[in-house]
Amino acid sequence: xxxxLLVVDDNAEVRNLLRLTLxxxxxxxxxxxxxxxxxxxxREWRPDIVLLDIMMPGEKDGLQxxxxxxxxxxxxxxxxxxxxxxxxxxxxxxxxDAGADAYLIKPFSPMxxxxxxxxxxxxxxxxxxxxxxxxHD
Amino acid sequence: MKPIEYLxxxxxxxxxxxxxxxxxxxxxxxxxxxxxYTSAEAAVVWVPSGxxxxxxxxYGKRYWPAIFIGILAGYLLLDRPLLPSVSVALFSNTLxxxxxxxxxxxxxxxxxxxxxxxxxxxxxxxxxVAAVISCCVASxxxxxxxxxxxxxxxxxxVVDMLHWxxxxxxxxxLITPLILTWCKLTPAWLSTPKYKIEILSxxxxxxxxxxxxxxxxxxxxxxxxxxxxxxxxWGALRFGLHGTMxxxxxxxxxxxxxxxxxxGIFGNNNAAANLINTWFYLITLSLVGMLLSTVIQKRxxxxxxxxxxxxxxxxxxxxxxxxVWDWNLQTNEVIxxxxxxxxxGYAEHEMSNSLPEWECRVHPADKxxxxxxxxAHLDGKRSTYANEHRMQCKDGSWKWILDRGMVFxxxxxxxxxxxxxxxTDITRHKQLERALKQSEEDLYTLFAQSxxxxxxxxxxxxxxxxxxxxxxxxxxxxxxxxxxQEEKFDSIMQELCGENSTYPATAHVPxxxxxxxxxxxxxxxxxxxxxxxxxxxxxxxxxxxxxRSLIELDQPRLSRVMYFRDITAETLIDRMKxxxxxxxxxxxxxxxxxxxxxxxxxxxxxxxxxTETRMVDSIHDQSQSIVILLNELLDLARIxxxxxxxxNMVKEQIAPIIETLAETFMLADDTRKVKLxxxxxxxxxxxxxxxxxxxxxxxxxxxxxxxxxxxxxxxEVVLNQxxxxxxxxxxxxxxxxxxxxxxTPQQLARIFEKFYRANPTGKYPGTGLGMTLIxxxxxxxxxxxxIESEYGKGTTMTLILPVPNT
Numbered sequence: 001x002x003x004x005l006l007v008v009d010d011n012a013e014v015r016n017l018l019r020l021t022l023x024x025x026x027x028x029x030x031x032x033x034x035x036x037x038x039x040x041x042x043r044e045w046r047p048d049i050v051l052l053d054i055m056m057p058g059e060k061d062g063l064q065x066x067x068x069x070x071x072x073x074x075x076x077x078x079x080x081x082x083x084x085x086x087x088x089x090x091x092x093x094x095x096x097d098a099g100a101d102a103y104l105i106k107p108f109s110p111m112x113x114x115x116x117x118x119x120x121x122x123x124x125x126x127x128x129x130x131x132x133x134x135x136h137d
Numbered sequence: 138m139k140p141i142e143y144l145x146x147x148x149x150x151x152x153x154x155x156x157x158x159x160x161x162x163x164x165x166x167x168x169x170x171x172x173x174y175t176s177a178e179a180a181v182v183w184v185p186s187g188x189x190x191x192x193x194x195x196y197g198k199r200y201w202p203a204i205f206i207g208i209l210a211g212y213l214l215l216d217r218p219l220l221p222s223v224s225v226a227l228f229s230n231t232l233x234x235x236x237x238x239x240x241x242x243x244x245x246x247x248x249x250x251x252x253x254x255x256x257x258x259x260x261x262x263x264x265x266v267a268a269v270i271s272c273c274v275a276s277x278x279x280x281x282x283x284x285x286x287x288x289x290x291x292x293x294x295v296v297d298m299l300h301w302x303x304x305x306x307x308x309x310x311l312i313t314p315l316i317l318t319w320c321k322l323t324p325a326w327l328s329t330p331k332y333k334i335e336i337l338s339x340x341x342x343x344x345x346x347x348x349x350x351x352x353x354x355x356x357x358x359x360x361x362x363x364x365x366x367x368x369x370x371w372g373a374l375r376f377g378l379h380g381t382m383x384x385x386x387x388x389x390x391x392x393x394x395x396x397x398x399x400x401g402i403f404g405n406n407n408a409a410a411n412l413i414n415t416w417f418y419l420i421t422l423s424l425v426g427m428l429l430s431t432v433i434q435k436r437x438x439x440x441x442x443x444x445x446x447x448x449x450x451x452x453x454x455x456x457x458x459x460x461v462w463d464w465n466l467q468t469n470e471v472i473x474x475x476x477x478x479x480x481x482g483y484a485e486h487e488m489s490n491s492l493p494e495w496e497c498r499v500h501p502a503d504k505x506x507x508x509x510x511x512x513a514h515l516d517g518k519r520s521t522y523a524n525e526h527r528m529q530c531k532d533g534s535w536k537w538i539l540d541r542g543m544v545f546x547x548x549x550x551x552x553x554x555x556x557x558x559x560x561t562d563i564t565r566h567k568q569l570e571r572a573l574k575q576s577e578e579d580l581y582t583l584f585a586q587s588x589x590x591x592x593x594x595x596x597x598x599x600x601x602x603x604x605x606x607x608x609x610x611x612x613x614x615x616x617x618x619x620x621x622q623e624e625k626f627d628s629i630m631q632e633l634c635g636e637n638s639t640y641p642a643t644a645h646v647p648x649x650x651x652x653x654x655x656x657x658x659x660x661x662x663x664x665x666x667x668x669x670x671x672x673x674x675x676x677x678x679x680x681x682x683x684x685r686s687l688i689e690l691d692q693p694r695l696s697r698v699m700y701f702r703d704i705t706a707e708t709l710i711d712r713m714k715x716x717x718x719x720x721x722x723x724x725x726x727x728x729x730x731x732x733x734x735x736x737x738x739x740x741x742x743x744x745x746x747x748t749e750t751r752m753v754d755s756i757h758d759q760s761q762s763i764v765i766l767l768n769e770l771l772d773l774a775r776i777x778x779x780x781x782x783x784x785n786m787v788k789e790q791i792a793p794i795i796e797t798l799a800e801t802f803m804l805a806d807d808t809r810k811v812k813l814x815x816x817x818x819x820x821x822x823x824x825x826x827x828x829x830x831x832x833x834x835x836x837x838x839x840x841x842x843x844x845x846x847x848x849x850x851x852x853e854v855v856l857n858q859x860x861x862x863x864x865x866x867x868x869x870x871x872x873x874x875x876x877x878x879x880x881t882p883q884q885l886a887r888i889f890e891k892f893y894r895a896n897p898t899g900k901y902p903g904t905g906l907g908m909t910l911i912x913x914x915x916x917x918x919x920x921x922x923x924i925e926s927e928y929g930k931g932t933t934m935t936l937i938l939p940v941p942n943t
Contacts, residue, residue: 013731013759014730014731016751017731017738020735020738021734085722085726106729107730107733107734108730108733109733109737110734110741111737111741
């Protein structure tokens with residue numbers, strides 16, 4: 001199953017890095033450079049995973065995007081991982097409060113990122129499997 | 138009162154005494170009639186009258202039964218008829234002392250009741266008056282009764298009455314004082330040995346004289362009755378009433394015996410005449426004697442009291458160490474007490490008693506105030522005189538003296554006559570006062586000058602002290618703070634904090650405590666020191682962070698003290714630091730994550746050639762970014778640490794630097810170069826070549842960074858030649874113009890702030906230190922930076938460097 005992944009960061013190099021990092025797996029990847037675009041793509045394309053940078057210009061920053069997604073019952077099953085340079089305890093708490101599913105601090109190891117994404121996809125698959133089983137019964 | 142109860146009111150002692158008195162009366166009557174008189178009418182001194190009044194005065198009017206029974210018994214023993222005896226004894230002999238005693242208990246002379254000690258001449262006068270009246274009553278009733286009973290004849294009524302009255306009166310005047318004085322008081326001279334000889338010789342001489350005069354000793358050697366007055370005076374002077382009465386009694390006895398037996402100086406005429414003469418003589422003698430002795434006694438007593446009083450006051454004052462002065466304003470004589478003189482180091486004889494002695498020793502600087510105060514009192518403007526001044530001592534040193542006094546007597550015209558006062562040595566007191574004042578001033582200065590605000594609260598929870606720093610820091614006026622209650626203070630502070638922050642009221646915070654809170658509504662002008670050390674005042678409301686330390690004082694008068702420290706600057710710095718750290722961290726992390734990411738990916742697998750090339754280029758670029766960042770940080774740190782030492786100033790041309798820069802400067806990924814306008818002829822400047830390059834590079838970097846590739850960045854150099862009278866004030870201005878995004882006025886205001894980034898997102902990378910560095914560098918060159926900008930249009934930066942004087 002090909003999973004859909006959205007990469008959100010205002011820095012083009014970072015986006016490129018993420019794309020290359022995720023080239024190990026079989027993912028369909030889209031990019032967004034600000035919060036407003038990110039939300040549009042999430043609603044429309046319905047990615048399974050979103051890699052979200054916190055500090056972005058524009059109306060909505062990463063935390064705001066995360067909050068909106070998690071509060072919207074139609075899309076709150078989207079897995080959101082926050083990527084950020086801020087590693088203070090209060091930042092992680094903020095991320096947690098906003099409803100993030102995971103938190104990665106830059107600089108991160110690409111392998112770590114891959115592992116995390118893989119783990120999630122496995123979880124999602126098993127959930128989907130059990131869901132479809134229940135439906136059939 | 139019922140008779141039984143009345144009887145019961147007499148105690149055993151009373152009854153015994155009354156019995157004794159009755160017996161005495163019996164005896165007395167017997168003696169008188171046997172040895173002295175042949176008949177009652179011839180009695181010139183009726184002793185029983187005196188005794189009976191004396192008894193009643195000593196023991197009270199209720200002793201009258203003793204007198205009645207005694208006298209009656211006496212009469213009966215003399216074979217007098219019963220009924221007349223009873224009635225006379227009752228209505229004359231007993232009635233008389235009763236009336237006398239009663240009168241003495243109610244009559245007042247000069248506001249004084251009769252005192253049985255006879256200490257005042259007034260007592261004698263009341264006694265005489267009472268005696269006269271009571272004897273009158275007794276003689277009238279006695280004569281009437283005897284006439285009724287036929288013993289007397291009505292024809293003789295007046296004469297009989299007169300005789301009776303005279304006898305009783307003299308009896309009272311002689312005997313009653315004798316009894317009263319000897320029964321009430323013991324004379325002082327009785328116990329003193331030296332008096333004993335005197336009193337004996339006194340009595341002996343009196344006796345002998347009496348014998349000579351009245352009883353024919355030595356054949357009427359000298360015949361003047363007035364000689365006895367000598368003894369009376371002697372007695373009055375030396376032995377008081379006790380002695381005088383004794384002698385007078387003795388004289389009375391002698392003269393009466395003489396008179397009734399026809400011998401002595403009172404024995405020359407017929408019996409009646411003799412007795413009358415004797416009576417008058419004795420009345421005069423006793424009245425004079427008694428009056429004299431009481432007056433002298435009273436005088437002596439007053440003198441003693443006065444002396445005692447004087448002693449008391451003298452010892453009180455002198456004992457306390459004060460000096461006393463007594464000034465006669467008419468004669469200008471002043472009496473100084475021993476202590477007064479001793480206070481200034483003089484012995485008693487070393488100073489005379491005159492006003493100049495005092496005047497010449499007053500300190501010249503204090504003289505005016507002394508005289509002014511003195512005059513104010515003398516004129517009646519002040520009720521007392523008091524002044525603190527210096528007096529010169531014998532050894533030349535100065536002492537502080539508290540001089541107090543009052544006018545206490547005046548001339549008939551109303552002018553002050555006599556003034557008396559004290560001197561107290563207050564030198565030590567003054568020294569302490571001065572030391573205290575100094576200490577207080579010192580402490581107050583420290584309190585007032587403290588940079589921290591201080592509030593002191595007293596035991597009634599009211600504010601006792603407020604220092605100036607507190608008013609400065611908070612902008613609250615002194616008058617609205619002093620003496621207010623703590624709760625009111627809390628509410629004032631809460632108001633300053635506004636709605637969004639809480640002022641921690643002291644009741645809710647544990648003591649001691651350190652709390653910080655934010656004043657949002659403070660409009661107090663704040664002095665900011667620029668980096669050049671200037672002080673400027675800023676009149677904008679701003680956040681102020683205060684640190685309050687609260688300390689509970691364990692004092693009776695002071696309950697707690699609060700210290701308010703303005704930590705706005707520190708807080709700001711802290712905030713800026715943490716902002717910087719997070720920003721810097723972010724700025725470093727982003728390139729780092731790219732470097733790390735790509736490097737790790739390259740290790741894990743291979744990509745196609747284009748991708749790999751791109752990855753390596755990216756790694757390279759990002760590394761360079763990090764280097765620039767680090768350099769900026771280090772530069773700033775170095776400049777701050779080594780102000781001055783980091784600069785290597787050399788006098789040289791700036792034109793080559795500018796030209797090279799224009800040639801070579803380019804921003805990564807930007808094809809533009811700066812357009813350099815033609816340079817004029819420039820003089821040499823004192824510059825650090827490297828640092829100036831750095832500053833220009835930062836300017837250019839910003840200009841390029843914040844504008845897009847289509848717009849132009851230009852650089853221009855201008856020489857402004859101006860001069861004033863004293864020296865040449867030319868400047869070189871280097872202007873860099875861009876047409877980029879520009880800045881809002883708010884952003885422009887903060888452009889030079891450390892770590893301030895007008896655009897904190899990742900779009901325009903930077904640390905916020907670039908402009909700060911430029912400012913530091915140019916300021917070290919004694920120049921200045923001017924920036925003009927319009928949001929959306931572009932920015933113009935001008936760096937101005939002074940031309941050094943040759």
